Structures are given as structure tokens and as C-alpha cells.
Amino acid sequence: MGLRVCVGGVTGWTGSALAKAVIDEPDLELSGAVARKAEGQDVGQAIGREANGLAVVASVEAALKASPTDVYIDYTHPGVVKDNVLTALKLGVPAIVGTSGLTASDYAEIAKVADHQGLGVVASGNFSLTAALLQRFALMAAQHVPDFEIIDYAKHTKPDVPSGTANELAERLGKVAPNKPGVPIDKIIGPKEARGADVSGGRVHSVRLPGFILSAEVIFGLYGERLSIRHDAGSSADPYVGGTLLAARRVVTMKGLVRGLDNLLFGPFE
Numbered sequence: 001m002g003l004r005v006c007v008g009g010v011t012g013w014t015g016s017a018l019a020k021a022v023i024d025e026p027d028l029e030l031s032g033a034v035a036r037k038a039e040g041q042d043v044g045q046a047i048g049r050e051a052n053g054l055a056v057v058a059s060v061e062a063a064l065k066a067s068p069t070d071v072y073i074d075y076t077h078p079g080v081v082k083d084n085v086l087t088a089l090k091l092g093v094p095a096i097v098g099t100s101g102l103t104a105s106d107y108a109e110i111a112k113v114a115d116h117q118g119l120g121v122v123a124s125g126n127f128s129l130t131a132a133l134l135q136r137f138a139l140m141a142a143q144h145v146p147d148f149e150i151i152d153y154a155k156h157t158k159p160d161v162p163s164g165t166a167n168e169l170a171e172r173l174g175k176v177a178p179n180k181p182g183v184p185i186d187k188i189i190g191p192k193e194a195r196g197a198d199v200s201g202g203r204v205h206s207v208r209l210p211g212f213i214l215s216a217e218v219i220f221g222l223y224g225e226r227l228s229i230r231h232d233a234g235s236s237a238d239p240y241v242g243g244t245l246l247a248a249r250r251v252v253t254m255k256g257l258v259r260g261l262d263n264l265l266f267g268p269f270e
């Protein structure tokens with residue numbers, strides 16, 4: 001028997017690619033599938049594959065109570081991800097958080113429940129390998145160049161700002177290099193929004209336009225020189241699938257919350 005995986009958001013852009021990979025990988029088994037509009041449909045047919053006898057259900061609780069599950073993976077919506085993950089943990093199932101939109105205090109709550117339950121959770125604003133490298137390289141740079149700003153690019157229909165990638169980057173960089181703007185924000189002349197949002201002390205500027213998929217850029221500034229580190233996602237969900245499944249295979253032996261795929265790949269950033 002393979003690792004039993006329940007996918008939340010199974011009919012979505014990311015969730016459907018993930019479910020196909022779970023079906024294809026010999027060491028994994030699709031044990032649950034969550035989405036509202038396809039409720040009751042065979043999951044194989046709902047994602048463009050052969051029927052496989054598993055029905056899509058509308059809630060995480062129903063999915064996890066219907067079949068034994070080793071790991072729950074969430075790629076749903078920022079408005080429901082926290083409840084979904086807490087539900088999984090309370091039902092004794094480790095979780096992977098792919099959905100964006102959670103704040104540091106949401107993660108603190110999730111970490112508390114994970115610790116209490118003795119279960120693992122892996123969350124990453126971006127589960128692609130090259131995005132994990134952006135996170136790690138940016139953290140290394142911030143140790144030497146503490147002044148930075150982040151630009152977060154995404155398609156015009158993305159509802160949440162900043163993206164999970166940019167948010168996580170800002171929070172983590174803020175711990176390494178608390179930013180001090182040259183002109184304090186309350187002394188700015190003109191609209192303060194033009195200086196972006198404060199995320200953990202860093203300034204984050206969200207661009208939402210057709211033509212972008214998802215990119216994150218950190219600009220580090222020193223006197224007389226600059227460094228830009230940028231990640232651009234292509235149009236396929238494959239990079240997220242690879243990193244998510246890597247996390248799913250490891251989370252079952254972990255306890256507590258790990259944020260950032262790079263921490264899973266390289267160990268905690270010191």
C-alpha cells in the first residue's frame with residue numbers, strides 16, 4: 001500500500017496536476033479528493049483521467065472521515081485553507097499547505113495545533129525547486145545586504161496580495177534584516193501606498209497584470225551597487241507538484257510546522 005494522499009482543491013489548476021501525479025506515482029495512492037462543484041463525480045473523470053472509483057467530496061472533514069489518509073494536501077482558496085488544515089490535524093492527519101494567503105499569526109495557530117497533535121505540517125509559499133533556491137539565496141544575501149524591497153508579480157485575477165511566495169520571503173527576510181526605510185513611512189510626502197505594504201518590516205509591491213504568471217524579485221541595495229534575485233514561474237503546475245510530493249513523503253515522519261521548501265531541502269537557515 002502506498003502513502004495515502006487526500007488532495008483539497010482537486011479540480012483546480014494545481015490540485016488536478018497533483019492528483020494526476022499521485023495516481024501515477026507507484027508509492028502514492030489517491031485516498032481523498034475535495035472540491036465543491038464536482039461533488040459526487042468520479043475523481044478520475046473530474047480531472048480528465050479514467051474513472052477510478054473515488055468520488056469527489058465537498059469538505060475536508062468528509063474526505064478524511066470517509067477513507068484512511070496519511071497526508072492531506074491543500075490547494076484550495078485563501079479563505080478556507082486554515083480551517084482545512086486545522087481540520088486535518090484535529091483528525092490526526094499531517095498536512096501540506098500549498099494555498100497562499102495565511103498570515104504569520106495563522107501559522108502560529110497551525111504550529112500550536114501541530115505540536116499538540118504531534119503531527120507534521122509543511123507550508124511553502126512556493127513549492128518549486130527554483131523558488132526555494134530564490135528564498136535561500138535571498139536569505140544569504142540579506143545577512144550581508146540588509147536593505148531590500150520585494151516586487152510580487154502575478155496575473156490580474158489573483159485575489160490575494162502579496163503572493164504566498166512574496167509574503168513568505170518578506171517574513172523570513174524581516175527576521176534576518178529588519179528593514180529601515182531611508183524616509184520613515186509616516187514622513188513620506190505623497191500617498192503612502194506608493195511605498196508598498198509593510199510585511200514584517202519589509203516593503204512589498206504587488207503588481208497584478210495580464211501577461212504575468214507568478215514572479216518574485218528581491219532588490220538589495222548598497223551604496224553604489226544593487227543585487228536583484230528573481231524567480232519566474234512558467235505556465236505549468238509541474239514545478240509545484242514535484243516539491244509538494246517531496247514534502248508529502250517527508251511530512252509523515254515529522255512533528256511540528258516547517259515553513260519554506262528550502263528548509264526541508266537544506267535544513268533550517270541559521
Ligand SMILES: NC(=O)c1ccc[n+]([C@@H]2O[C@H](COP(=O)([O-])OP(=O)(O)OC[C@H]3O[C@@H](n4cnc5c(N)ncnc54)[C@H](OP(=O)(O)O)[C@@H]3O)[C@@H](O)[C@H]2O)c1
Pocket residue numbers: 008009010011012013014015034035036037038058059075076077078080097098099100101124125126127128164240
Ligand atoms: N505554494 C505553491 O507552490 C503554490 C502553487 C500554485 C498555487 N498556489 C496557491 O494554491 C491556491 C490554489 O491555486 P490554484 O491556481 O490551483 O486554484 P484554482 O485553480 O482556483 O483551484 C482551486 C481548487 O480549490 C477548490 N475550492 C475552492 N474553494 C473551495 C472550498 N471552499 N472548499 C473546497 N474546495 C474549494 C476549487 O473547486 P470548487 O471551486 O469547485 O470548490 C478548485 O478545485 C492559491 O492560493 C494559489 O496561490 C500555491
